Amino acid sequence: MRTTRRGFLALSGAASVAAALRLDAAPALAQAGPVKIGVLAAKAGVLAPVGESGMRGVQWATDRINATGGILGRKIELVIEEESSPKDTVERFRKLALQDKVDVISGAISTGVGLALGPVAEEMQTIWLAWDATTQKGVEESMPKPKYSFRSTDNECEAVMASILTARSWKGKFRTVAGINPDYSYGRDNWAAFLAIMKKSGIEVQVVSELWPKLGATDFTAHVAALQQAKPDLIFSCFWAGDTPIFMKQAHAAGLTQSTKLVMTTGGGVHESLKKAFTPEGALLGYNCMYFEHPKASPLMKEFVRWHQEKFKEWPNYESDHGYFTVVAYKAAVERAAKAAGGKWPSIDQVIQALEGVEVESLSGSRRYREDHIMEATFFQGFTTHKNKHDFVTIDPLESMGTKQIQKPSGVGLYDWINSWKV
Amino acid sequence: MLGGVFHAAVLFLVAAGLQLVFGVQRILNLACGSFYALGAYFGVSAVTWALGAGLPAPLFVVVLLGAGLALAAIGPPLERLLRTIYDRDESFQLLLTFALVLMFEDVIRFFWGTAPYQLGQAYLIYGQWRIGGSVVPVYNLVVIAAGGLIALGMGWFLARSRFGRIVRATAENREMSEALGVDMTRVYARVFTLGVALGTVGGALVIPATAATNEMGIELIVEAFAVVVIGGLGSMRGAFAGALIVGLMKASAIAIYPEVEMLAVYVVVIAVLVLRPSGLFARATA
Numbered sequence: 001m002r003t004t005r006r007g008f009l010a011l012s013g014a015a016s017v018a019a020a021l022r023l024d025a026a027p028a029l030a031q032a033g034p035v036k037i038g039v040l041a042a043k044a045g046v047l048a049p050v051g052e053s054g055m056r057g058v059q060w061a062t063d064r065i066n067a068t069g070g071i072l073g074r075k076i077e078l079v080i081e082e083e084s085s086p087k088d089t090v091e092r093f094r095k096l097a098l099q100d101k102v103d104v105i106s107g108a109i110s111t112g113v114g115l116a117l118g119p120v121a122e123e124m125q126t127i128w129l130a131w132d133a134t135t136q137k138g139v140e141e142s143m144p145k146p147k148y149s150f151r152s153t154d155n156e157c158e159a160v161m162a163s164i165l166t167a168r169s170w171k172g173k174f175r176t177v178a179g180i181n182p183d184y185s186y187g188r189d190n191w192a193a194f195l196a197i198m199k200k201s202g203i204e205v206q207v208v209s210e211l212w213p214k215l216g217a218t219d220f221t222a223h224v225a226a227l228q229q230a231k232p233d234l235i236f237s238c239f240w241a242g243d244t245p246i247f248m249k250q251a252h253a254a255g256l257t258q259s260t261k262l263v264m265t266t267g268g269g270v271h272e273s274l275k276k277a278f279t280p281e282g283a284l285l286g287y288n289c290m291y292f293e294h295p296k297a298s299p300l301m302k303e304f305v306r307w308h309q310e311k312f313k314e315w316p317n318y319e320s321d322h323g324y325f326t327v328v329a330y331k332a333a334v335e336r337a338a339k340a341a342g343g344k345w346p347s348i349d350q351v352i353q354a355l356e357g358v359e360v361e362s363l364s365g366s367r368r369y370r371e372d373h374i375m376e377a378t379f380f381q382g383f384t385t386h387k388n389k390h391d392f393v394t395i396d397p398l399e400s401m402g403t404k405q406i407q408k409p410s411g412v413g414l415y416d417w418i419n420s421w422k423v
Numbered sequence: 424m425l426g427g428v429f430h431a432a433v434l435f436l437v438a439a440g441l442q443l444v445f446g447v448q449r450i451l452n453l454a455c456g457s458f459y460a461l462g463a464y465f466g467v468s469a470v471t472w473a474l475g476a477g478l479p480a481p482l483f484v485v486v487l488l489g490a491g492l493a494l495a496a497i498g499p500p501l502e503r504l505l506r507t508i509y510d511r512d513e514s515f516q517l518l519l520t521f522a523l524v525l526m527f528e529d530v531i532r533f534f535w536g537t538a539p540y541q542l543g544q545a546y547l548i549y550g551q552w553r554i555g556g557s558v559v560p561v562y563n564l565v566v567i568a569a570g571g572l573i574a575l576g577m578g579w580f581l582a583r584s585r586f587g588r589i590v591r592a593t594a595e596n597r598e599m600s601e602a603l604g605v606d607m608t609r610v611y612a613r614v615f616t617l618g619v620a621l622g623t624v625g626g627a628l629v630i631p632a633t634a635a636t637n638e639m640g641i642e643l644i645v646e647a648f649a650v651v652v653i654g655g656l657g658s659m660r661g662a663f664a665g666a667l668i669v670g671l672m673k674a675s676a677i678a679i680y681p682e683v684e685m686l687a688v689y690v691v692v693i694a695v696l697v698l699r700p701s702g703l704f705a706r707a708t709a
Contacts, residue, residue: 044528045638048537211681216642218633219433221426221563222674228557229678242539242636250632253546255558273634275543314538391543 034077035070035334037062037327038096040107040117042083046216046241050109050269050319051083054131056312057323057363058106060304071331072338072345083108086116093117097126104351106326108133109319111155111186121148127352129326131319139189139414150355150373152322153403156414158265158286159190159238160406161379163197165284165399166234166263169383171201174233174261176208180223180247181238183212189414190238190265196418208232213243220247224254233261240266245273252278268380269317271394276386279393283384288318290364291380293394301363315390318364325362325377329369332360372410376403425554426677429563429632431670432570436625437643438650438662439577444618446594446657448611450505451513453520455622455647456640457527461497462626463635464531466490467540469627483545483631484565491624498616505615506608524644528637541634566628573621574663581659590614594657649688653695655702664703 039058042051062076070076079100081092089108096102104127108114114133121128129150135143136155143149179194181187191210198205209230211223220243227235235256239247244267251257257280267274268287292305292315304324308316333354337346346354359368367377379402382395408417441455469490470483478486501523508515549561581587592600593610601607626639633639650669654661669688676687695702 043537044532046636048532048637049539052537209681211677212684214642214685216636216638218636218639218642219430219629221429221632222677223426223681225426225557225674226678226681242634245539245541246633249541249546249634253551253558253560253562253632255551270539273539273541275541277544278547 034075035104036077036079036100036102037330038093038100038102038105038107039078039080040083040089040092040096040105040113041080042109044082044084046243047083047109050132050241050317053317053319054107054109054323055080056308056316057304057320057325058327060307060320061324061327065327065331071334076327083110083113086110086113089113090116090120093120093126093128094124097124102126104129104330106323106330107131111136114151115142118143118146118149118151122146124148125348127330127348127355129330131322131326136185138185139193139408141411144372144411146373147352150326150369151375153289153375153377153379154407154414155186156189156193156408157379157403157406158288158381159193160197160418161381161399161401162236162263162265162284162286163194163201164401164406165381166194166236167197167201167203169284170234170261171203175204175206176230176232177205177234177236178207178209178211178227178230178232179236180209180211180213180220180227181236182215182240182243184215187212187215187238191236193414193418194236194263196415200418200421201423205234215243216241217243218246220250223247224250224256227251227256228254234263235260236263236265237267238265240269242270242273244270245275245278248274249278252280257283265381268395269319271317272315272390272392274384274392276391276393279384281384281386281393283393284381285384285393285395286379286381287395289367289377289379290316290318290321291395291398292316293388294364294380295398298361298363298365300361301365304363321363321367321377322375325360325367325375328360328362329355329358329367333358370410374407374410376407378402379406425559425563425567427670427672427674428567428667429670430673431666432567433625433629434643434646434650434670435570435574435663435666436621436628438647438654438666439574439659440618440621440625441647441651442654442657442659442662443577443621444615445651446659447590447614448505448509450509450516451520452618453517453644454501454523454527455618456642456644457524458494458497458619458622458640459626459629459643460531460635460637460640461527462491462494462623463630463633463639464535464540464626465494465623466627466630467542467635468535469493470542470545480545481548483542483548484628487627487630488569488624491627492620494623494627495616495620498619499612501619502612502615506611524640527640531637535635537637539634539636542631545631560632562631566632569628573624574659577659586613646688649692651702652692653703655705658702658704661702661704 041055066075083089106129108130109132111134118135130152132152134151179191181191262283265286337350337354356371382398384393385396388394408414437459444452466487470486473486551558650665654665672687676684
């Protein structure tokens with residue numbers, strides 16, 4: 001389970017064998033020493049499993065890149081710090097930039113932290129490539145034109161995709177809805193987006209219950225009882241952490257999952273904990289931007305999944321892909337900028353310019369940074385099935401949607417954008 | 424309302440551990456939440472192992488209870504550590520027991536990692552009952568019954584048994600009991616271990632219905648303190664009534680107006696603090 005640095009290093013040997021197939025011989029440059037990448041990974045609390053998953057993606061990318069000669073001949077060295085509260089994480093960001101003098105900082109999951117890091121990245125003039133953190137205040141982008149901050153996909157992408165799929169598959173089959181979502185901006189905004197899209201899709205719904213358990217709560221028996229009373233046709237939830245299986249188990253035990261339609265926008269992040277014993281078939285389940293058992297997975301993805309399974313005895317989730325993407329995107333940007341600069345190691349400004357619009361092959365497929373520094377990726381959702389070799393649910397058929405379809409465009413408000421859809 | 428009672432049963436066990444240790448040893452033990460979390464993790468591992476070793480599935484509750492009790496073995500060494508601060512300022516107690524909370528969180532991370540741990544099938548082994556139009560898992564009733572039985576047992580133990588009398592005497596007047604020949608070191612070690620056991624059994628019992636997460640202890644400490652303030656510090660009956668009040672307040676808030684879930688609980692806490700500062704079941708003597 002535990003991922004130690006030493007364990008990773010031991011593994012890099014194995015990874016190098018596979019990676020040796022690809023030889024992008026880089027010109028030996030006069031630049032001395034390794035490229036330092038600072039990493040901010042959560043290690044405690046509800047975020048810990050997600051932080052670890054992101055870290056695995058970063059480490060795997062780093063091992064592969066180092067095994068094939070590094071970035072323009074310079075090896076990558078990781079300096080790992082912890083993501084915790086916004087205040088402490090800001091201090092560690094400063095430490096990485098000032099004391100460790102890293103070239104770039106990758107990491108951060110929580111948007112609470114992201115909001116604090118955004119301005120600091122600008123102030124420290126250090127490139128920050130977020131995994132999952134945005135700089136959104138609610139659904140509004142707080143930093144429309146940053147220079148050094150590169151943010152994740154919007155917080156509402158999953159809710160938008162799940163709502164579109166709900167409307168497409170279940171229109172006319174439900175009327176009363178209930179929401180149970182974690183009590184912070186993510187939960188509230190996703191629920192609001194869902195209702196807005198229902199309205200836009202011409203589906204008249206009646207909200208019979210809105211529940212807001214605290215993030216990290218572990219007892220939902222009272223919430224489940226309230227849902228039993230409300231008897232909704234459909235339950236919408238954007239639980240994404242350890243609360244997901246707990247809710248599912250308690251809801252199932254109360255007989256809530258048999259007749260009620262379930263929309264779990266983000267539960268795929270903890271997919272292995274959604275055991276068949278208590279997770280029904282036919283629920284809509286979202287995996288964010290990577291699905292570990294993609295029927296048409298790329299060789300890269302297959303290799304990562306195999307490595308991850310062998311090493312950790314777990315099937316990877318999407319955060320690994322965020323982590324992986326930040327490292328390979330940085331490499332691609334440096335190489336692109338160096339080419340433009342005549343082979344010299346590029347300046348920070350040149351790297352930033354090259355990161356804008358950079359497109360690389362990530363684990364889940366092609367991903368890029370938009371010109372306003374927001375990630376573009378493909379999201380995966382589908383209806384749960386028990387027909388697989390695991391003891392947990394998977395989805396079939398797999399639905400995928402690109403951020404071009406489910407993410408608000410640059411500079412447009414979420415609800416204005418939804419209202420502008422042609423349905 | 425059964426949801427609220429279920430939560431109350433678990434809350435009672437943790438708060439009872441807190442009360443017992445405070446009542447006798449005058450230690451405000453923040454780590455009671457950690458015992459709960461440890462009990463949960465240990466319970467999952469024990470049951471997983473026992474099922475793997477061929478245990479008939481319906482007996483898993485016995486394993487959980489056993490695991491909770493066995494884990495209470497960490498009681499005596501911890502009590503030995505706390506002995507250094509019995510006669511010092513309360514702030515040292517809070518510091519030390521909070522340090523224990525953080526250390527146990529790391530212990531859990533070390534042994535079990537950061538991903539949530541759960542027992543997949545166990546929760547529904549006893550089936551579900553239909554009570555007044557809603558379906559209730561029988562296991563919830565088992566936990567409620569266990570909480571009630573333990574409360575009765577504690578009541579009997581404190582009021583009737585010989586050791587219970589010594590415990591009460593010690594809580595009333597430590598010097599006097601010592602003068603009468605009570606071996607304080609042993610009483611403290613036992614009482615503390617019993618306090619630990621209440622927490623670990625609570626954690627072990629709740630786990631089939633939920634999943635073990637690193638921060639589950641901290642979450643419960645805060646609520647246990649609300650229970651203690653409502654019920655009165657150091658009182659067993661207070662823990663029982665306080666846990667019921669908190670559990671039912673939360674459940675009815677969620678059913679009627681979910682926005683005030685936590686607010687409702689703390690309104691009661693404030694009302695008690697203002698109207699009856701020593702709690703509903705405060706002891707007559709200090």
